[in-house]
Amino acid sequence: MADKIPDLHAEVRAGTGKGAARTARRNGMVPGIVYGGGADPLPINLDFNKLLTRLRKGRFMSTLFNLKVDGHDDVRIICRGVQRHVVKDLPTHVDFMRLKRTSRVDIFIPVEFINEEECKALKSGGGTLTVVRNEVEMNVLAGDIPDHITVDLAGRKMGDVIHFSDIALPGDIKPVISDRDFVIANIAAPKTIAADDDEDVAVDEVPTTEMGPPADPENEEN
Template identity: 65%
Template sequence: MAGEIPDLEAQVRTGTGKGAARQARRDGMVPGIVFGGDNEPLPINIPFNKLLTKLRAGRFKATLFNLKVEGHDDVRVICRDVQRHVVKDLPTHVDLMRLKRTTKINLFINVEVKGEEECPGLKKGGVLTLVRPEVELVVTAADIPEYVTVDISGLEIGDSATISRVDLPEGAKPTIDRDFVVATVSAPAGLAASDDDEDETAADEVPTTEMGPPDGEE
């Protein structure tokens, strides 16, 4: 489960519109907006360097933050969108949503694999494919997992692990209402190609029945 909720410090952004946003960027800030809950939307600025550090650390959109803005009560927020420069790929605007501890939200959570050393399929030369490196789950704001785990320790070549084999935190559930595949163990490419060649050879060697002339004809 996620540990202590990290702080995200911001300042109130004075002024609205594109002019104020451009000025914020010139001042080394990333403009943003905080919305949701029972309060009005709050325009904010976040220091560019601090935001970039958190973005590069990963899982920014799946992390619950304690937003600290001078003159306002601390509030739990989660990022709903990060707009980026089309060329530089640097953040230009952030949308944050206020949350209660009991709020249910949809998030993409990373999938980690366990049981690789025990997996009989891998021991026989099989290849592991993580079909879904992330799965979308409905979780509560107070219980966002850092990752979920899929166990492949019993998979043979040709087997797959579905979402029902994934350890989900209490109260979390997939947004897709079916037992979809998360990981597979398949035959190595060389073996698969060999099997295909054998199938083709077998097909070529099937004897054909020669048709004789119709009855009564020589």
């Protein structure tokens, strides 16, 4: 779990609309809005450089922040959208939603893989970890958002498929997609081994009474 909720400093934006937003950008700020939580929307400005630094660190959309604005009580917020310049890909507007500690929210939680050194299939077997999902959308309490969910690779074997049900989840969290046990990752065999296995299967499947090479599957489909 995150030990401390990071602060996000902002200032109240004077005025709303495109004119006020343009003025903010000219002054090195990024306009934003804070909504929800039973209170009126609050237009804010954030320092462009500080915001860009946080965005480049990653996980911005799945981080719970403590918003600090002069003249207003601190409030927990989560980002619900970042608009970017179509050419420069730089932030031009940010949307935040207010949350209570007891509120539940759907956010994407990163997946972290540990103990690769204790997985013989990866360490000495030449296997490859193929990650299908590097983050999972979870429903969590706003005051109890984990930094990540962990997949333990110790003892995993070649060809193993890791499903969501194989993961031990921290706290009171659950997947947004709950109607199927989706795949998180798998441990694939080296290509040379996989190719040899495919050739063996192909030869075994040819009846001994037939002459000539196996039929071309593409021709059979036609």
